[in-house]
Amino acid sequence: METPVVRNLLENNDAGAAQLRALFTQHGVVVLNIIGSPGAGKTALLERTFRDLGGTFSMAVIEGDPQTDNDARRIVAAGGKAVQINTGGGCHLDAALVRKALDGLDLAALDLLFIENVGNLVCPVEFDCGEDCKVALLSVPEGDDKPEKYPLLFNLAAVMVLNKIDLLPHTDFSLERATRSAGRLNGNLVTLPLSCRSGEGLDGWYDFLRRLRKNKTAGTRAPAGS
Amino acid sequence: METPVVRNLLENNDAGAAQLRALFTQHGVVVLNIIGSPGAGKTALLERTFRDLGGTFSMAVIEGDPQTDNDARRIVAAGGKAVQINTGGGCHLDAALVRKALDGLDLAALDLLFIENVGNLVCPVEFDCGEDCKVALLSVPEGDDKPEKYPLLFNLAAVMVLNKIDLLPHTDFSLERATRSAGRLNGNLVTLPLSCRSGEGLDGWYDFLRRLRKNKTAGTRAPAGS
Numbered sequence: 001m002e003t004p005v006v007r008n009l010l011e012n013n014d015a016g017a018a019q020l021r022a023l024f025t026q027h028g029v030v031v032l033n034i035i036g037s038p039g040a041g042k043t044a045l046l047e048r049t050f051r052d053l054g055g056t057f058s059m060a061v062i063e064g065d066p067q068t069d070n071d072a073r074r075i076v077a078a079g080g081k082a083v084q085i086n087t088g089g090g091c092h093l094d095a096a097l098v099r100k101a102l103d104g105l106d107l108a109a110l111d112l113l114f115i116e117n118v119g120n121l122v123c124p125v126e127f128d129c130g131e132d133c134k135v136a137l138l139s140v141p142e143g144d145d146k147p148e149k150y151p152l153l154f155n156l157a158a159v160m161v162l163n164k165i166d167l168l169p170h171t172d173f174s175l176e177r178a179t180r181s182a183g184r185l186n187g188n189l190v191t192l193p194l195s196c197r198s199g200e201g202l203d204g205w206y207d208f209l210r211r212l213r214k215n216k217t218a219g220t221r222a223p224a225g226s
Numbered sequence: 227m228e229t230p231v232v233r234n235l236l237e238n239n240d241a242g243a244a245q246l247r248a249l250f251t252q253h254g255v256v257v258l259n260i261i262g263s264p265g266a267g268k269t270a271l272l273e274r275t276f277r278d279l280g281g282t283f284s285m286a287v288i289e290g291d292p293q294t295d296n297d298a299r300r301i302v303a304a305g306g307k308a309v310q311i312n313t314g315g316g317c318h319l320d321a322a323l324v325r326k327a328l329d330g331l332d333l334a335a336l337d338l339l340f341i342e343n344v345g346n347l348v349c350p351v352e353f354d355c356g357e358d359c360k361v362a363l364l365s366v367p368e369g370d371d372k373p374e375k376y377p378l379l380f381n382l383a384a385v386m387v388l389n390k391i392d393l394l395p396h397t398d399f400s401l402e403r404a405t406r407s408a409g410r411l412n413g414n415l416v417t418l419p420l421s422c423r424s425g426e427g428l429d430g431w432y433d434f435l436r437r438l439r440k441n442k443t444a445g446t447r448a449p450a451g452s
Contacts, residue, residue, distance in 0.1 A: 037263045038347050038376065039368025066348055068375055089378060091317060091348035119375075120346055121264050122292055122317035141367035141390065142265025149294050149345075150264065152315060164367060170396055 013127050016095030020130025027107040030209075030216045031115065033129050035153055036137030037146075038119030041163040043071040044196035045137065045205070046114055050080035053206060057111040057213065062101045064093040064118045071116060081105070092123035095130060111213055121150040132212065133158035136182075136189075140164040140173045147182035154182045159190040159208060166195040239353050242321030246356025253333040256435075256442045257341065259355050261379055262363030264345030267389040269297040270422035271363065271431070272340055276306035279432060283337040283439065288327045290319040290344045297342060307331070318349035321356060337439055347376040358438065359384035362408075362415075366390040366399045373408035380408045385416040385434060392421040 024031050034042050046061055053059070060081040063072040066089050075082035083104040085097050098115060105113070115131060117124040125134070136157035138146050141164060147154040154160060160182050162175065179191050192208060194201030250257050260268050272287055279285070286307040289298040292315050301308040309330040311323050324341060331339070341357060343350040351360070362383035364372050367390060373380040380386060386408050388401065405417050418434060420427030 037265060037345070037368075038372055039263060039365075065375065067377055070371060070375065089348065089352075091346070118348065119263070120317070120348060122315065122344065122346060123349065126315075139265075139367065141365065141393065142263075145296060146264055149291065149296065151293055167367065167393065167396055170393055 010126060013094050013096070016099060017128035017130045020095055020098060023102075023107065024113070024130055024132070027110070028216060029107055029110045029113050030212050031113045031129075031131040032133055032135050032209075032212075033115045033117060033124075033131035034135045034137055035117045035121065035124045035157070036119065036163075037121055037139070037142055040119070040137045040139040040142065041196050042116050042119070042137055043074050045161065045163065046080065046116060047074055047078040048196050048199070048202055049114075049205070049209070050075065050078040052202065053209065054079050057209070058109055059112045059114065060105055060110055061114045061116055062093075062098060062105075063116050064097070064124075066090065066118055087118060091118055091120050092127050093117050093129055094127040098129045112209060121146070121153055125150075125153045125156060132216070136160045138162055138178065140167045140171055144172075144174045144178040144181075147178060147185060151185050154189065155185045157186070157189060159192060161205060162191065162193040163196055165193045165200060166198045236352060239321050242325060243354035243356045246321055246324060249328075249333070250339070250356055250358070253336070254442060255333055255336045255339050256438050257339045257355075257357040258359055258361050258438075259341045259343060259350075259357035260361045260363055261343045261347070261350045261383070262345065263347055263365070263368055266345070266363045266365040266368065267422050268342050268345070268363055269300050271387065271389065272306065272342060273300055273304040274422050274425070274428060275340075275431070275435070276301065276304040278428065279435065280305050283435070284335055285338045285340065286331055286336055287340045287342055288319075288324060288331075289342050290323070290350075292316065292344055313344060317344055317346050318353050319343050319355055320353040324355045338435060347372070347379055351376075351379045351382060358442065362386045364388055364404065366393045366397055370398075370400045370404040370407075373404060373411060377411050380415065381411045383412070383415060385418060387431060388417065388419040389422055391419045391426060392424045 061075050063084045069084045072082040072084040083101045134157040136153050192204045262268050287301050289310050295310045298308040298310040309327045360383040362379050418430045
């Protein structure tokens with residue numbers, strides 16, 4: 001990421017992200033950029049969120065996927081609204097791609113907008129999409145060493161969702177190690193252990209979303225780390 | 227990946243990879259490029275391989291990691307030889323990085339060289355590192371839809387290692403769906419279900435390595451898909 005070409009790319013993206021952020025603020029919509037490995041449970045978390053909070057909030061998802069529209073179809077099956085971006089093999093979303101996806105959405109009608117990024121702990125972190133906050137989604141089977149290995153994500157995220165805690169008894173994952181090393185990177189990081197499969201811990205995630213929404217409508221800033 | 231800059235980058239990389247491939251052939255070393263998500267078990271597979279085949283083959287690992295040398299230290303603790311490449315946040319290895327890492331290795335003394343790529347199912351696939359074959363390492367908790375979502379990897383790999391089969395009873399993963407959809411992308415793909423944790427299925431992986439080694443010393447080509 002050190003070449004001049006890449007630097008220009010990131011600067012252009014930052015300008016596009018600032019425009020998006022202004023647009024989101026103007027419409028009072030809270031935007032979360034969800035970043036995690038392939039299979040960490042990004043779509044599963046959104047499916048649960050749409051099923052459980054669909055009556056409370058007006059929500060939509062921008063789905064980034066290198067190839068298929070499988071995830072968008074899962075969101076629609078859960079009663080949600082999804083706009084698909086196929087990156088054609090590309091490894092992250094950026095402000096320009098998100099901007100294009102907005103054509104399919106009525107921002108004024110939304111309370112919450114989720115950006116489900118491409119499954120990847122490196123590239124998506126570098127590209128601001130105008131979000132209020134980044135969500136680092138880590139799953140138990142990936143191992144408790146991931147905050148150390150991918151520090152930028154955990155440094156910039158407002159929240160670390162620890163999914164698949166139903167698998168804790170079958171792995172060597174230490175909640176304490178993951179939380180401690182992520183906390184060293186980011187003292188303001190909120191940690192939310194949960195299981196999209198069993199439903200355990202989802203209330204904490206829903207409370208987090210309600211707080212974000214409340215802060216936004218009250219005109220206060222999104223949580224630190226955003 | 228469609229801009230002229232990226233195209234030039236890939237063409238330059240292909241030239242570097244061709245030089246590496248000639249060098250590896252000259253020294254008769256079999257090179258495997260291991261690609262998988264963060265936490266899929268790339269290092270765990272190599273730890274087991276060094277423990278179990280360390281007396282049979284002379285082996286080394288080039289470790290790609292965005293930040294830490296944790297994985298290299300795990301390989302050394304398993305009795306292996308590891309050369310660390312920190313990509314400084316970069317999302318994949320390329321031929322130039324692998325070339326630099328060779329300074330730390332005596333190729334003539336090696337039977338097998340593993341390249342442990344950065345945890346990522348997208349970017350590493352595009353950058354040939356002169357390997358004999360790519361190993362697609364997928365783990366059960368990631369879900370059986372990954373071959374469909376990341377087709378290029380499964381299309382180009384010679385083998386799909388399905389790790390963490392000890393977690394099959396605790397997930398919805400269908401071995402049949404994963405194998406079928408990967409097989410549609412690549413009719414020659416070898417599928418090896420195993421668990422680095424329990425040891426189940428590792429013999430199949432070791433047989434695969436022995437066959438690769440035998441073919442290389444016999445001067446025949448590496449398996450299809452390489």
